[in-house]
Amino acid sequence: MVFPADVASVLSGASMGQLRHWRNTGLVVPGVADDPALYSYQDVVALRIVMWLRTESTLQRVRKAFANLRAYRFTDHPASYRFGTDGDTIAVRDDDERWTDLVRKPGQTHMFTLAEVFQPFTTRNGREVVDFTRPRGHLRVDANLLGGWPAIEGTRIGFDTVAALVEDGSLTAEDVHHYYPSVPVEAVPDAVSFADSVAAARSGAA
Structure with missing residues (x-):
């Protein structure tokens, strides 16, 4: 997906402007296509890691840390690594559970897991970032289901499919449930709400 x-x-908490800037500067480049920008699931996780690190450290340090990954032979996708920070430096852990300081300012790092990164958080400019695996009450993001595309819980039906059905007002949530019995009526507003957030991001309002 x-x-x-x-x-x-x-899903990441990054603004469209930030995505463009990071794409142009090489911080996080879309792994699928550049024009238009199409990201893989791993890319989105990496973006989320960058945004989470930005709540604890500066963008300059994040940029330096990501740039130094390859220099220290961390050649896999950034989303596959476990990072830590103490605010002044950023470190990464290898398969042998050894930490490498990527910014060269030794200190006691705060190790964090993807589970922490996936929890809701607030960016430095006050933007509320959704729960990554549960962006709405009835929506789920699972790398093993639809490639991580946000879907109605317990189904393989994407949020966008449901939101499109009620977009023009000709169908109700009850109608959607009739056509897709696995989609509960209560899930329809969540799909619409998430679609609205995506539209707001696209227009620059988010």
Whole structure:
């Protein structure tokens, strides 16, 4: 599954402007296509890691840390690594559980897991970032289901499919449940709400 920039924006907490800037500077480059920008699931996780690190450290340090990954022979996708920070430096852990300081300012790092990164958090400019695996009450993001595309819980039906059905007002939530019995009525507003957030990101309002 590929993620257009607007969906990547909502799931990662990065603005569309940040995504463009990071794409142009090479911090996080879309792994699927560049024009238009199409991100992989791993790319979106990496964007989320960058945004989480930005709540604890500066963008300059994050940029330096990511740039130094390859120099220290961390050649896999950044989303596959476990990072830590103490605010002044950023470190990465290898398969042997050894830490490498990527910014060269030794200190006691705060190790964090993807589970922490996936929890809701607030960016430095006050933007509320959704729970990554549960962006809405009835939506789930699972790398093993639809490639991580946000879907109605317990189904393989994407949020966008449901939101599109009620977009023009001709169908109700009850109608959607009739056509898709696995989609509960209560899930329809969640799909619409998430679609609205994606649209807001696309227009620059988020």
